Amino acid sequence: MTTQQVPVGSGAQIRKQKLPMGALLALAMAVFITSLTETLPAGLLPEMSADLHVGESATGQTVTIYALGTALTAIPLTAATAGWRRKRLLLTAIAGFAVANTVTAVSTFYPLTMAARFVAGVAAGLAWALLAGYARRMAPAGLEGKAIAIAMAGIPVALSLGVPAGTFMGQAVTWQAVFLVMSALAVVLIIWITATVPDYPGRRQEARAPMRHALGVPGVIPVLFVTLVFVLAHTILYAYIAPFLAHVRMADSTDLVLLVFGGSSLLSIWITGALIDRRLRSLTVAGTLLVGAAAILLAVVAESPALVYLAALLWGLGWGGVPTLLQTAAGHAGRHQADAAQAMLVTLWNVAMAAGGVVGGMLLDLLGATSFPWSVLVLLAPTLIVVVGARAHGFPPGPSS
Numbered sequence: 001m002t003t004q005q006v007p008v009g010s011g012a013q014i015r016k017q018k019l020p021m022g023a024l025l026a027l028a029m030a031v032f033i034t035s036l037t038e039t040l041p042a043g044l045l046p047e048m049s050a051d052l053h054v055g056e057s058a059t060g061q062t063v064t065i066y067a068l069g070t071a072l073t074a075i076p077l078t079a080a081t082a083g084w085r086r087k088r089l090l091l092t093a094i095a096g097f098a099v100a101n102t103v104t105a106v107s108t109f110y111p112l113t114m115a116a117r118f119v120a121g122v123a124a125g126l127a128w129a130l131l132a133g134y135a136r137r138m139a140p141a142g143l144e145g146k147a148i149a150i151a152m153a154g155i156p157v158a159l160s161l162g163v164p165a166g167t168f169m170g171q172a173v174t175w176q177a178v179f180l181v182m183s184a185l186a187v188v189l190i191i192w193i194t195a196t197v198p199d200y201p202g203r204r205q206e207a208r209a210p211m212r213h214a215l216g217v218p219g220v221i222p223v224l225f226v227t228l229v230f231v232l233a234h235t236i237l238y239a240y241i242a243p244f245l246a247h248v249r250m251a252d253s254t255d256l257v258l259l260v261f262g263g264s265s266l267l268s269i270w271i272t273g274a275l276i277d278r279r280l281r282s283l284t285v286a287g288t289l290l291v292g293a294a295a296i297l298l299a300v301v302a303e304s305p306a307l308v309y310l311a312a313l314l315w316g317l318g319w320g321g322v323p324t325l326l327q328t329a330a331g332h333a334g335r336h337q338a339d340a341a342q343a344m345l346v347t348l349w350n351v352a353m354a355a356g357g358v359v360g361g362m363l364l365d366l367l368g369a370t371s372f373p374w375s376v377l378v379l380l381a382p383t384l385i386v387v388v389g390a391r392a393h394g395f396p397p398g399p400s401s
Helices: 011-016 021-043 045-052 056-080 086-106 110-138 144-152 154-172 175-196 211-216 220-239 241-247 251-300 305-319 322-366 371-389
Strands: none
Touching (some): 021 175, 056 110, 056 322, 086 110, 110 144, 144 154, 144 251, 144 322, 154 175, 154 251, 211 322, 220 241, 220 371, 251 305, 251 322
């Protein structure tokens, strides 16, 4: 009896290969801790303000300083640690979260709290620039996108479940206890990573190129442009969803609207994980169109609560997979400069988040809350044009390679 040879890289062979789920779930936990550490203060502002003896607006800057720490250090630290072994670098980043969250929990001195939050942002910059590439290296050929989707699942879980749970715990117990729990999770994760995550070498000195060279790799600039503009559009609406809902007389429903958004985001990342290795371009176009459709609903017919919930559903379906799609696109486009491309993506992501808060505040003061969905539409138009136009590189059709 003869046996039929399976061609290398064929679908049959890929189906026989398995993803290292234990290690990938450890990376998902790292993403969860990174995302939740950043956003937790938003739900704990009154309690933190009282104990730090500053106003809520000043306490809100603990989120800003975190993003600033990430944006300022992601690129230089990624370059400086390019030769480090990957597991050592990942453990260092997680240890940074453990220390920073512990200091945040015990501090009653506002400047010390801000310093701890900056350190947490630095750890996030290291982690974000590392995690997608790590997931790619652990995956069998042809399953890289699915591996990144599993790792990035920590984002919607943090936003849809972690933030509400942290807020509830902060009100029921103390906000300090929430940050101590985050530190404990980081310690558990260090043990988990040590036991299950494989190690990989960094890049040898002679193999490294200046990080700016990544900009010359075809496809990198389109992915970075889409990252900057898409995240800016999303953040303008997300950061100011409460005043927008108050404008349409749904202020008491903010938590339910965000719950719908979070739930559909989880569904989105599941769909993304199932299809990304074959349909990255189609998923990115679909995500842009879905968020645009949500913005149109909010702009035109937001007086109907049912349609607001429908808009939240479409928004989550469009946005939930975007972090995975963009990180995967950056890794594919960057190729041998993938780590540099990821570091640039992380930097622009945080710049867009910070800018979204500033631009959204200006829009609220100058034009009112009704301007938010229209602003999203204005920003998504060039985003869609670039995604569709980057057919050869950046967002190519067909299976990822």
